[in-house]
Amino acid sequence: MTRSRAATNPLAPLTYLRRNAGKTIPLTVVIVMAVMLVSGIISMINSIPLSIRTIYAYSQKFTGVTPRGDATRTQVILNEIKAKSPVAIDRVITCRTAGTVVQSIVGKWPFFILGLSPDDMTYYLRLQNATDIDGRLPKPGAAEAVVSEPVARNLRLKIGSNLLGPKLDDGFSPNNVKVVGIAKTDQWVMVVPIEYLRAYHFPPVDLGIVVAKNPAEQDRLDRWADKHFKGQRAAILAYFQIEKNTDEMFRTLYQILNVVIGTLVIVITFMMGMLINIYQSQRIVEFGLLQAIGYTKRQILYRVLTETAMVVVVGWLLGLLAAYGLLNVANATLMAPRAYAINPVDKVAYLYSLPLPVAILVVAAATITVRFKNFDPIGVVERRIV
Amino acid sequence: MLRAVHASLNYQDHGRDVFACRDISIDVQANEFVGILGPSGSGKSSLLYLLSGLKTPTAGDILYQGKSIPAMSDEDRSRLRIEEFGFVFQQPFLLGYLTALENISVIPRAGSPNEAHELLEQLGMGAKAHRFPHELSGGERQRVCVARALYGRPKIIFADEPTAALDHKNGVSTVNLLNRLRGEGSLVMVTHDPTMLDGADRVIRLADGEMTAPILGGHESAEPTRDI
Numbered sequence: 001m002t003r004s005r006a007a008t009n010p011l012a013p014l015t016y017l018r019r020n021a022g023k024t025i026p027l028t029v030v031i032v033m034a035v036m037l038v039s040g041i042i043s044m045i046n047s048i049p050l051s052i053r054t055i056y057a058y059s060q061k062f063t064g065v066t067p068r069g070d071a072t073r074t075q076v077i078l079n080e081i082k083a084k085s086p087v088a089i090d091r092v093i094t095c096r097t098a099g100t101v102v103q104s105i106v107g108k109w110p111f112f113i114l115g116l117s118p119d120d121m122t123y124y125l126r127l128q129n130a131t132d133i134d135g136r137l138p139k140p141g142a143a144e145a146v147v148s149e150p151v152a153r154n155l156r157l158k159i160g161s162n163l164l165g166p167k168l169d170d171g172f173s174p175n176n177v178k179v180v181g182i183a184k185t186d187q188w189v190m191v192v193p194i195e196y197l198r199a200y201h202f203p204p205v206d207l208g209i210v211v212a213k214n215p216a217e218q219d220r221l222d223r224w225a226d227k228h229f230k231g232q233r234a235a236i237l238a239y240f241q242i243e244k245n246t247d248e249m250f251r252t253l254y255q256i257l258n259v260v261i262g263t264l265v266i267v268i269t270f271m272m273g274m275l276i277n278i279y280q281s282q283r284i285v286e287f288g289l290l291q292a293i294g295y296t297k298r299q300i301l302y303r304v305l306t307e308t309a310m311v312v313v314v315g316w317l318l319g320l321l322a323a324y325g326l327l328n329v330a331n332a333t334l335m336a337p338r339a340y341a342i343n344p345v346d347k348v349a350y351l352y353s354l355p356l357p358v359a360i361l362v363v364a365a366a367t368i369t370v371r372f373k374n375f376d377p378i379g380v381v382e383r384r385i386v
Numbered sequence: 387m388l389r390a391v392h393a394s395l396n397y398q399d400h401g402r403d404v405f406a407c408r409d410i411s412i413d414v415q416a417n418e419f420v421g422i423l424g425p426s427g428s429g430k431s432s433l434l435y436l437l438s439g440l441k442t443p444t445a446g447d448i449l450y451q452g453k454s455i456p457a458m459s460d461e462d463r464s465r466l467r468i469e470e471f472g473f474v475f476q477q478p479f480l481l482g483y484l485t486a487l488e489n490i491s492v493i494p495r496a497g498s499p500n501e502a503h504e505l506l507e508q509l510g511m512g513a514k515a516h517r518f519p520h521e522l523s524g525g526e527r528q529r530v531c532v533a534r535a536l537y538g539r540p541k542i543i544f545a546d547e548p549t550a551a552l553d554h555k556n557g558v559s560t561v562n563l564l565n566r567l568r569g570e571g572s573l574v575m576v577t578h579d580p581t582m583l584d585g586a587d588r589v590i591r592l593a594d595g596e597m598t599a600p601i602l603g604g605h606e607s608a609e610p611t612r613d614i
Contacts, residue, residue: 010481010488019483289479292440293493293534294468296461378440381475381546382431 011290013307023279028315030275031360034268035319035353036326038261043327043349044105045257047335047342049246051104054150054341055111056242058187061127061215062093063222064237065208065229074206077234081210084228087221088213093120094206096197100164100171102154102188105340108170113145113163113190114209115197121146127211128187135159135181141195143173146181148189150339157182163190174200188339265355273363276308280368287372288380297372308364316357320350387572388414388437388542393446395432395595405595406432409446412590412597414542419565419573421583422590429595430576431546437574438471438544439463468493472535472571474545474564478527480519486530487515490537505533509563525556532564536571543568545575549582557582 009015017024065081067073078092096115101108116124118140125133130148138144145163147155157163157179164173177196183189198204210225212218222238229236287300327344335342343349390413395406407429414420414437424430435441436448439455448455450470455463467473472493480489490502506515509529519527528548535543545564549557558581565573565585575583583589591598 010484010491016483285479286481289475289481290492291464292467292475293473294464294466294471296464298461378435381440381473381477381479 011303013303013310016307017310024311027272027275027279027311028318030268030272031312031315031356032319032322034264034356035316036322038264038353038356039320039323039346039349040326040330042257042261042352043323043342043344043346044330045253046346046349047340048104048106049250050343051341052109052246053243055102055104055109055188056239058128058189059237059242060218060239061187061211063210063212063218063225065210065225066235066237067205068233068235070233071203071205073233074208077229078208078210081208081225085210085221086224087217089221090211090213091123091209093124093209093211095120095209096194096201096205097207098164098171098173098192098197098201100168100190102151103338103340105335111188111190113171113192113197115192115194115201117194120194121191124191124209125183125185125189128183128185128189130183130185130187130189132184133181134184135179138180138191138193138196140193141199142193143175143177143196144180145177145190145192146183147179147191148183148185148187150186150188151190152179152182153337153339154188163192261352262355265359268356269359269363272360273367276360276364277367277371280304280371285380287375288377291375291377292381297375301369301372304368305365308368309361312357312361312364316353319353319356323350323353387416387451388574389449390433390437390443391447391449393433393436393443393448395429395436395441396444405429407436407443407592408595410436410597411446414572414574416541416572417570418588419568419575419586420588420590421586422574422576422592423578423580423583424592425578428592430578430592432595433592434544434546434574434576438473438542439467470541472537472540472543474528474531474535474543474548476547476550478519478524478531478551480527480530482519485516485518486511486522486526486533489519489530490534493534493537502533502537505536505567506530508567509533525552525560528552528556528560529563532560532567535564536567536569539569540571542572542574545573547576547578549577549579554581561585 065074065077067077074094082089082092093116098113098115100111100113102111114124118137121137125146128148133146137146147157147163151157159179159182161179162168162176163179164171164177166172166174177192210221212221219240222236222240226236226238290300291297324344327342331342331344390410393410394408396403397406410433422430422433432441436443439448442456450466455466458466481492486506487502490505503512503515506512509532511526511529511533514522514526522530528551543564548560548564552560561582562585577583
């Protein structure tokens with residue numbers, strides 16, 4: 001069937017590519033590897049800010065408030081928010097916090113353990129999309145904690161494990177605080193009874209959590225509070241600040257990354273251009289023969305460029321597919337077990353690989369066109385050029 | 387049908403003018419077999435390339451059916467070659483990744499796969515139609531080239547030393563097949579071996595780029611090559 005189809009148009013680009021698999025496959029494989037490399041690197045780098053956003057995504061659900069310079073001002077600040085908020089408030093919670101760390105692919109990140117009353121704890125867990133709890137909620141005042149599934153995976157905690165304790169440098173507490181429940185939610189959550197933190201943790205400062213009635217308006221409340229309390233003895237903790245800080249933190253890294261990827265694209269393009277040129281040089285007799293028997297330079301050029309475009313585009317698409325596979329494997333084996341965030345369908349990572357096929361195609365087209373410009377088929381049929 | 391009118395082709399070699407062909411005037415009639423005979427370096431291949439539009443004369447003109455070939459655009463010359471002319475070169479140039487049958491079909495003239503297959507049958511290559519060039523002998527490859535030149539019934543077939551890469555027996559066989567199967571088409575063949583031109587209607591002899599013997603009168607010369 002292949003042969004009869006080729007007999008209809010034996011110079012179809014696909015015929016050449018399929019029957020010269022020894023040349024087509026290495027070219028394609030180099031492009032596949034390059035695309036996979038670029039997309040893989042970018043996706044892994046992107047996983048760092050993605051991890052930060054994922055770990056602290058819980059703070060999207062509320063506006064955090066802490067007093068500055070006067071530990072007694074928490075209620076005053078919360079009352080002012082209740083009175084002047086531009087959006088309807090669903091709940092205002094007074095809480096305490098303790099510090100611990102979570103793991104990421106670039107090391108440890110600080111994390112707040114919230115101390116809440118039983119009612120507030122139930123509300124907070126529901127706010128963080130917890131559908132159920134394996135185990136139970138902590139008893140009031142007990143050295144007990146509930147953590148969410150990602151936290152349990154990340155810190156390798158099970159029911160009965162110690163979240164805080166006297167022997168834990170990163171999560172010190174004078175008593176062992178045991179995990180008694182694991183909340184089923186994708187949000188990162190650690191909660192303990194507020195009485196326990198008030199009794200054993202320093203400093204003795206109440207913090208506030210303000211939840212907008214309409215979740216879509218939480219960001220508006222965040223920005224209003226940030227602006228409203230600027231210069232006052234209050235600090236606002238909001239998700240948009242985390243996003244802003246993350247962007248600033250990674251700006252330089254991405255600039256370096258752009259230079260690295262740009263260099264990589266140039267090197268790979270140069271290499272591919274050379275390879276394509278060598279392969280085309282090996283076809284000089286074919287081009288000479290075709291031109292001698294009556295094919296125009298334009299027809300031959302069009303055919304060669306179509307073949308090149310096919311290899312480059314197929315290589316790129318297979319490279320994206322390979323990158324997707326690789327990232328899924330990395331996610332399943334390395335990232336997900338520790339709840340590290342990575343996006344196997346990271347559009348930015350895949351877009352970063354786009355300059356590769358474009359540059360290879362442009363360089364190949366330019367070099368082939370130049371080669372054809374002064375090509376003399378007589379030299380081939382007279383065996384002066386072989 | 388095809389005329390060279392005082393056609394010359396010269397080039398510069400280290401500042402010196404060298405004539406590959408000088409002041410050639412010939413006329414190829416329809417259905418005629420014209421042989422161009424001469425030793426190596428006599429300019430016979432250059433004359434063939436001038437006649438077929440592969441080279442442009444530096445003086446004079448080449449007319450095909452009254453139209454100047456050198457005056458045509460590159461595209462028109464290419465179209466003329468692929469639509470009206472057939473070529474057999476010294477070496478059996480075939481595309482290595484195509485079968486014998488497909489190598490013939492690269493000519494997009496009004497031929498059909500059946501015609502290509504029939505040509506191969508007539509050339510004794512029917513059983514090897516689906517073989518690739520590396521699976522064929524030198525003689526077989528040249529026969530595929532002959533079939534390619536004949537495919538689509540071109541008006542003129544240009545053969546440039548088509549027997550150069552073959553032994554004498556295969557060479558004679560190839561020329562005879564080319565002559566027998568060309569139908570209504572003309573054949574212009576270049577060779578240095580006069581025995582290959584036994585079937586020619588007339589023979590042009592070249593030496594140092596110039597015609598050295600008068601054009602033998604076409605069909606009135608029954609055995610033209612014997613006069614050479």
